[in-house]
Structure formats: structure tokens, C-alpha cells
Amino acid sequence: MGILQQIIFAILAIGSFYFVSKKVKEIYQNIMMGQKETITSDNAFRLKKTLLVAFGQQKMFKRPIAALLHLVIYVSFVITQIELLEIIIDGFLGTHRILYFSLLKGNFLGDLYTFVVSSIEILSLLTFFVTIAFLWRRNMLKLPRFTKSELLGWPRKDANLILIFEIMLIFFIFCMNTGDKALQLIDPEKHHETGNFVLSTLLAPSLATLPEMFVHFIERLGWWGHIIMVFVFLNYLPYSKHLHVVLAFPNVYFSRPEPAGHITNMAHIQKEVASMFNPDAVQEETNEETPMIFGAKDVHELSWKSLLEAYTCTECGRCTAMCPANLTGKKLSPRKIMMDTRDRMEDLAKGRREHGPDFKDNKLLLGDYITKEELRACTTCNACVEECPVNISPLGIIVELRRNLIMEQSDSPNEWNNMFSNLENNQAPWQFSPQDRLNWVSELNG
Amino acid sequence: MSDYKVPVMAELAAEGKAPEVLFWVGCAGSFDQRAQSVTMAFVKILNNLNIDFAVLGPEEACSGDPARRAGNEFVFQMLAQQNIATLNMYNVKKIVTACPHCFNTLKNEYPELGGNYEVVHHSTFLQQLINDGKLKVEGGEFKGKKITFHDSCYLGRANDIYEAPRAILEKLDAELVEMKKCKTKGLCCGAGGAQMFKEDEPGNLRINEERTNQALEVQPDFIAVACPFCNTMMTDGVKGKDKQDSIKVFDLAEFVAKANKY
Numbered sequence: 056m057g058i059l060q061q062i063i064f065a066i067l068a069i070g071s072f073y074f075v076s077k078k079v080k081e082i083y084q085n086i087m088m089g090q091k092e093t094i095t096s097d098n099a100f101r102l103k104k105t106l107l108v109a110f111g112q113q114k115m116f117k118r119p120i121a122a123l124l125h126l127v128i129y130v131s132f133v134i135t136q137i138e139l140l141e142i143i144i145d146g147f148l149g150t151h152r153i154l155y156f157s158l159l160k161g162n163f164l165g166d167l168y169t170f171v172v173s174s175i176e177i178l179s180l181l182t183f184f185v186t187i188a189f190l191w192r193r194n195m196l197k198l199p200r201f202t203k204s205e206l207l208g209w210p211r212k213d214a215n216l217i218l219i220f221e222i223m224l225i226f227f228i229f230c231m232n233t234g235d236k237a238l239q240l241i242d243p244e245k246h247h248e249t250g251n252f253v254l255s256t257l258l259a260p261s262l263a264t265l266p267e268m269f270v271h272f273i274e275r276l277g278w279w280g281h282i283i284m285v286f287v288f289l290n291y292l293p294y295s296k297h298l299h300v301v302l303a304f305p306n307v308y309f310s311r312p313e314p315a316g317h318i319t320n321m322a323h324i325q326k327e328v329a330s331m332f333n334p335d336a337v338q339e340e341t342n343e344e345t346p347m348i349f350g351a352k353d354v355h356e357l358s359w360k361s362l363l364e365a366y367t368c369t370e371c372g373r374c375t376a377m378c379p380a381n382l383t384g385k386k387l388s389p390r391k392i393m394m395d396t397r398d399r400m401e402d403l404a405k406g407r408r409e410h411g412p413d414f415k416d417n418k419l420l421l422g423d424y425i426t427k428e429e430l431r432a433c434t435t436c437n438a439c440v441e442e443c444p445v446n447i448s449p450l451g452i453i454v455e456l457r458r459n460l461i462m463e464q465s466d467s468p469n470e471w472n473n474m475f476s477n478l479e480n481n482q483a484p485w486q487f488s489p490q491d492r493l494n495w496v497s498e499l500n501g
Numbered sequence: 502m503s504d505y506k507v508p509v510m511a512e513l514a515a516e517g518k519a520p521e522v523l524f525w526v527g528c529a530g531s532f533d534q535r536a537q538s539v540t541m542a543f544v545k546i547l548n549n550l551n552i553d554f555a556v557l558g559p560e561e562a563c564s565g566d567p568a569r570r571a572g573n574e575f576v577f578q579m580l581a582q583q584n585i586a587t588l589n590m591y592n593v594k595k596i597v598t599a600c601p602h603c604f605n606t607l608k609n610e611y612p613e614l615g616g617n618y619e620v621v622h623h624s625t626f627l628q629q630l631i632n633d634g635k636l637k638v639e640g641g642e643f644k645g646k647k648i649t650f651h652d653s654c655y656l657g658r659a660n661d662i663y664e665a666p667r668a669i670l671e672k673l674d675a676e677l678v679e680m681k682k683c684k685t686k687g688l689c690c691g692a693g694g695a696q697m698f699k700e701d702e703p704g705n706l707r708i709n710e711e712r713t714n715q716a717l718e719v720q721p722d723f724i725a726v727a728c729p730f731c732n733t734m735m736t737d738g739v740k741g742k743d744k745q746d747s748i749k750v751f752d753l754a755e756f757v758a759k760a761n762k763y
Contacts, residue, residue, distance in 0.1 A: 316659025384705030
């Protein structure tokens with residue numbers, strides 16, 4: 056590889072890392088504008104969840120066919136990182152297949168190299184078929200969870216673009232390996248043997264019948280095409296639902312350990328009510344300032360964990376497909392809750408970029424993005440939480456927004472207002488006196 | 502005339518006694534007519550097995566579940582702290598309840614407010630009694646009948662209890678059939694999250710109608726429930742289909758009490 060290619064590579068590589076790191080920093084800041092929440096799990100719990108749910112994709116297998124297809128892409132993605140690492144080293148140093156020539160050639164590791172690259176080829180071919188299947192499923196099969204209204208427009212384009220990027224990555228990998236092998240067949244003196252990879256070795260003889268210059272072009276097209284697609288994808292990732300390939304891991308690592316039925320306590324209200332019951336009690340002085348907010352009306356009032364979840368969501372819609380409210384035609388879609396939360400953060404980030412750090416608009420997550428009709432349809436049944444393959448809780452966000460509606464905006468359906476006053480006055484949601492709580496006993500012995 | 506005993510905590514305490522277990526009746530179990538018969542069935546079981554229990558009676562307040570889930574943390578905290586004060590005053594150690602919502606709140610949300618008790622749902626409680634050989638369940642009128650169990654969200658997904666209710670039903674010598682959506686995939690009855698206490702949001706169908714359709718698909722003789730709100734929702738759903746004469750909705754405690762002719 057010539058020095059000119061090395062320079063171009065270095066510029067592209069450094070440029071792409073620079074731009075992606077800027078965007079990553081912005082996302083980090085967005086997540087960190089959330090409220091403090093201490094995830095109370097211990098390391099053993101976190102490790103177990105990360106291994107089973109994130110690496111092991113345990114929850115994906117609730118839908119076995121989709122899980123298998125997804126697994127192919129996932130394993131293929133992970134193992135291709137080895138070849139990507141080599142491409143990056145080769146690019147900076149101007150070498151060719153450095154892992155093979157400098158480290159592995161001539162010992163058993165050489166066979167390992169052949170094995171790894173062959174595995175990449177086979178998985179890439181499988182991934183190609185899976186990608187086609189996914190494109191078909193999304194655009195032709197019209198599965199309900201892929202045709203909901205929240206996917207219209209950009210989310211749908213995003214999903215298709217990701218699949219098209221994957222096809223291009225695979226195409227270029229095969230150009231590269233087949234071109235390389237064909238060159239070795241044409242002129243073994245100039246192009247040293249790098250082992251026989253299972254699929255490119257099959258394809259190479261036909262390519263080798265073409266002029267060397269053309270074959271060389273195919274090889275370079277493959278190498279450059281692949282790495283450029285990687286840089287493009289890398290920079291596209293933070294804007295896309297595909298960000299889950301990275302964030303699924305920290306998101307699962309920070310899974311909340313409580314049973315799904317547990318709803319977060321509001322410590323400052325707990326204290327206030329406690330002092331109401333017992334005004335003489337000495338208030339425990341804590342250095343920690345508990346924020347006096349009543350749920351959330353905008354993203355910065357949500358927990359950082361909910362914000363991380365919003366960036367982790369890959370819009371698969373398993374939550375929405377199982378949501379009882381959505382299934383019966385209500386407006387609520389748990390997936391939309393996550394998408395709206397992310398959109399809101401991105402809109403705020405864009406505003407800050409364009410108008411400075413003090414940017415404010417006249418919008419709120421509650422009302423302008425998520426309506427109260429959606430929030431009020433939730434039965435807190437945890438179906439969405441149960442379904443999510445990466446342990447996202449749309450319910451966590453719904454509860455915080457509901458809290459704001461009721462406690463800050465006093466916006467409550469009349470029936471709920473009646474229920475609240477019954478609860479306050481009679482300690483029951485209905486208008487019955489506490490003295491009547493044992494009326495059934497007389498019927499029992501009647 | 503039967504004479505079932507329902508000891509009240511305050512009276513026991515006055516005599517210097519403390520029961521082994523507190524039966525948390527819940528608001529539905531106290532006031533809702535349908536749920537009252539579940540309460541009575543459960544008390545009959547407790548009496549028949551000579552279990553040392555008591556109820557709080559007028560001192561029991563709503564657990565706070567619907568208030569917290571609607572978004573009213575103030576009302577939740579008032580109820581929860583009041584209950585915890587009462588329970589701690591009586592030095593309560595173990596609580597059993599037939600309501601998964603009370604169960605969830607008492608078990609998972611009271612500890613961080615200073616209320617630490619062993620809380621069990623009546624499904625687990627009854628299963629334990631069966632396992633210990635204390636409770637024998639014969640099929641009785643349910644022998645050979647088709648029963649489908651509707652999972653309550655606050656028992657199942659919220660607290661991972663799927664097997665205990667089924668273990669009890671299996672003792673009835675009945676045919677236990679599962680709905681297409683069951684266990685972790687079980688469809689909500691539509692009452693949770695304080696929906697019980699307000700009108701539905703606009704939609705095509707009520708959730709309990711959808712769930713009833715799923716139950717009817719397996720053509721059961723009985724729909725088994727383990728929650729007073731599921732009970733109301735499924736009973737309404739069956740009535741809506743005009744099937745109330747051929748399909749009965751019963752709680753686990755009612756199955757046991759009826760099978761044993763208590």
C-alpha cells in the first residue's frame with residue numbers, strides 16, 4: 056500500500072473518530088442531564104445480567120425465529136471486528152494482512168487466521184441472507200409491530216438504511232477477500248499466499264481470469280469500500296436506532312434489581328408526609344439535597360437511567376406488540392414513549408448547538424411529545440418491561456410523567472379525583488367507611 | 502349455621518396475644534361484593550385448618566397501590582406510613598393477602614419506608630399448606646372440568662409467581678388449559694395502574710373484552726383468577742359475552758373451599 060493511501064486512510068480514520076467522539080460526548084451530556092438515581096444492584100447481579108441478557112441475548116429468544124436471525128448478525132458483527140482491527144492496522148502502517156504475516160504465518164496460528172477469516176466469510180454470507188429476510192419482513196410482510204404510526208418517516212428509513220449498510224459491508228468484504236485470492240492466483244510471486252478462506256477461494260478462480268489491473272481494483276474497492284462503510288456507519292450510529300449495538304451493554308449492566316412490580320420511592324414526599332404525621336420528630340439532616348420535583352415534565356427531570364434507555368432502544372416494538380392498551384386500540388405505545396424521550400433530548404441538543412448552552416424552547420416532553428391520553432391508558436402491567444430484550448422500562452418514564460400530571464399540574468380525571476379523596480378520607484378507593492370493613496363477617500356467619 | 506372465627510388484631514392485642522399470620526383483606530376483599538365471597542372462602546379455609554390468624558378490620562387502610570400508580574405519591578405515602586405504623590405497633594411478622602396489588606406493595610414498596618414483613622400471596626400460602634400436607638384438596642364439583650388460569654400481572658410479571666396458582670388448580674383433578682397468552686406473556690385484565698377506578702381511554706375494545714375472548718378460545722368451564730380486580734374484569738367480560746351461565750369465574754380460594762365443601 057502506497058504512502059498516499061496511508062495518508063488518506065489516516066485522515067479518514069482520525070476525522071471519523073473526531074466527529075463520532077463529538078457526538079458521543081453530546082449523547083453523554085444528554086444522559087447526564089437526567090436526575091441522579093442509584094442503581095442498587097451488586098456486581099454479581101450486573102455481571103450475570105450482562106452475560107445472560109446482553110451477551111447471551113436471553114430475552115431475544117422469547118421469539119425464537121427472530122432471535123436466531125438476529126444472532127447470526129450479532130455473531131457476525133462481533134467476529135468481523137478481528138478483520139476490522141487488521142484493516143485499521145494495515146491502513147495506518149501501509150501493511151497487508153499484518154495479523155497473518157507478522158504474527159501468525161508459519162505456525163498453528165496461521166491456521167487459526169484462516170479459520171477466523173473463513174468463519175467471517177460464512178457468517179457474512181448468512182448475514183446477507185438474514186438482512187434480505189429482514190428487509191422483506193419490514194417492507195413486504197408488514198408485521199404489525201413494524202407498521203405502527205410511530206415508525207412512519209425517519210424511523211422506517213433508518214431501519215432500512217442500517218440493513219442496506221450491512222449488505223454493503225458484506226459485499227465489500229467479499230470483494231476484498233476474493234480480489235486478494237485472485238491476485239495470489241494470477242501472480243504468486245508478487246502477491247504472497249495468505250491462506251485459503253472457504254468462500255473467497257471458491258470465487259477467486261473465475262475472478263482471476265480477468266485482467267490483473269481490474270482484479271487489483273476489485274481488491275482495493277473491497278478494502279476501501281469496507282473501511283469507508285465502517286467509518287460512515289460509525290458516524291451514523293449515534294443518530295440511529297442502531298446505537299443499541301453499543302448501549303445495550305451498559306444499559307443491561309445497570310439493570311434495576313428490584314422486582315418489576317416495584318415503583319421508585321419519592322424520598323422528599325416520604326419525609327414531608329412523615330413530618331406531617333409526627334411534627335416533633337427530629338428531621339434527619341442529610342448532606343444530600345433531595346430534588347423537590349414532582350415526577351417529570353421534561354427529559355432533565357427523568358432519571359439518567361431512563362435517558363440511557365431511550366438511547367438504547369432499537370425500536371423493535373416487542374413492547375408495543377404486547378401492550379394491552381395498544382392491542383385494544385388505545386394511543387399508548389411503549390416504544391413511542393422511548394422514541395419521544397430520545398427525540399426530545401436530540402431536539403434540545405440541536406437547540407444548544409445552534410443557540411448556545413442556555414437554549415430553551417416552549418416545548419416539554421409531557422404534552423408536546425407524549426400526550427396525557429397515552430399516559431392514562433397504561434395499566435402498569437409490565438408487559439413492555441418483560442418483553443424488552445435489553446431491559447428497558449417504558450413504565451418507569453410513564454410513572455414519572457403521570458406523577459407530574461397529578462402532583463404538579465393537578466391534571467387528573469374526575470374519577471381519579473374522587474378516588475384520591477376517598478383514599479384520603481376513608482382509606483379506601485370507594486366511598487365506604489373504615490368501620491364497615493368487617494361487614495362481610497356477618498354474612499359469613501349468617 | 503356456621504360459626505367461623507375472624508379474630509381482630511386490636512382485640513387479640515388487648516388479650517396480650519399475637520397471631521401467627523395477619524390476613525390482609527384489602528379494600529376489594531372488604532367492600533366489593535364479589536371479592537367479599539373470596540375473603541369468606543379464604544377465611545373458611547383458615548378456620549378449617551385451625552390457622553392462627555387475625556385481621557386488622559377498621560385499622561386496615563388501602564395499601565396505596567392505586568394512588569402511587571395513578572401518580573399521587575402524597576396519598577400513597579399517607580396510606581403506606583399509616584399502615585406501617587399500625588403493622589409495626591402490632592409487631593406483625595407475617596402477612597397473607599388474596600390481592601396481588603396489596604401483596605406487591607406490602608412486599609416490595611413498604612420495606613424502604615420501614616415496613617419489613619414476610620408477605621405472601623394466598624396462592625403461595627395455599628400451595629405451602631398443600632405441600633406440608635395440612636391442606637387436602639379433592640376435585641369435588643371440579644373433577645374433569647376444564648379450567649383456564651388468568652395470570653394477574655402483579656403476581657406474574659411483577660413478582661414471578663406463575664406456578665403456585667397452577668399447582669393448586671392441578672389438585673382439583675380438572676383439565677388445566679392454558680390460554681395462548683399466559684404466564685410472562687399473559688394479557689392484563691385491564692384494571693391495573695388505577696384503571697379500575699376510571700373510564701378507559703378511547704380505543705377499539707376494552708382490555709377485559711380482549712382477555713375474555715382469549716379465555717373463550719380454549720372453551721373453559723371455569724376461569725380461575727387470583728386477584729379481586731381480575732375477578733371483576735373477567736366476570737364482566739364473561740357477562741358481556743352472555744356466557745355467565747356456562748362459564749364461571751372463581752378465585753383460587755373459592756375453588757379450594759368449594760371443592761372441599763367448606
